[in-house]
Amino acid sequence: MQKRVTADHDGDIVVFIIGMRVNKWWNIKSWWPVFMAMPPMMKELYTDRSLGFLSHDTAVSGRTIVLTQYWESTDQLLDYAHGHTHKSAWIDFYKKAAKSEAVGVFHETYDVRAGAYESVYSRMGKPRGLVKATAERSLADDSSAKARLHYS
Numbered sequence: 739m740q741k742r743v744t745a746d747h748d749g750d751i752v753v754f755i756i757g758m759r760v761n762k763w764w765n766i767k768s769w770w771p772v773f774m775a776m777p778p779m780m781k782e783l784y785t786d787r788s789l790g791f792l793s794h795d796t797a798v799s800g801r802t803i804v805l806t807q808y809w810e811s812t813d814q815l816l817d818y819a820h821g822h823t824h825k826s827a828w829i830d831f832y833k834k835a836a837k838s839e840a841v842g843v844f845h846e847t848y849d850v851r852a853g854a855y856e857s858v859y860s861r862m863g864k865p866r867g868l869v870k871a872t873a874e875r876s877l878a879d880d881s882s883a884k885a886r887l888h889y890s
Contacts, residue, residue, distance in 0.1 A: 742860045742879070744886060747872035749852050751792075752812050756845040757804035768840035775827040776805070782823050783807075790814025793871035808871035812849045856886035 760769045783791035790810040797804045809815045818824055831843070857868045858877060865874065 742858060742877040742881070743869060743874040744859070744877050744881070745857045745868040745872045746875035747868065750811070751850050751855065751868065751871075752809035752815055753848040753850060754807040754809055754815055754845065755804060755848075756807065757802060757843070759803075759842040759844075760801040760840070761842055762838075762840040763801065765838065765840035768838040772831055772841050772843060773803070775831065779823055779827060780805075783818070789818050791818070795866050795870070806867070808868060812847065815847065853888040856883050858883070858886075 758769070758772050762768070780794070783789055783794075791814075792808040792810060794805050794807040797806070855868070858881075859865070859867070859869055859874075864870075
């Protein structure tokens with residue numbers, strides 16, 4: 739991805755940010771189950787595209803791991819949250835880690851309407867973010883965020 743590109747997507751998009759922070763690294767029995775709950779869910783999401791999951795990126799900073807996920811709709815995200823795999827992980831978290839201060843968890847959900855987001859990527863190597871979740875199209879050299887956001 740050496741040229742300037744943007745996400746080629748004109749519809750609504752849901753951005754779901756979920757993460758954990760290891761507060762007490764020595765208390766591995768409390769934070770390890772939280773850490774290990776994510777891989778089976780990610781495998782399921784990438785395997786069953788009918789769930790509405792599009793893609794994700796992972797960032798690690800110190801003791802914090804953050805996944806930014808892209809979804810087709812809020813309804814599909816919420817359906818997944820109440821489905822068997824996630825619900826089992828959630829129940830397990832509350833049994834094993836919720837009472838401990840060894841690990842913190844968070845999530846944020848953004849239901850973004852068409853025309854209310856824009857993106858640009860240049861010399862990123864591999865696709866990431868919204869362009870990884872959808873598709874890419876080339877940008878003209880004079881393309882601006884204002885124009886991509888459909889503001890006049």
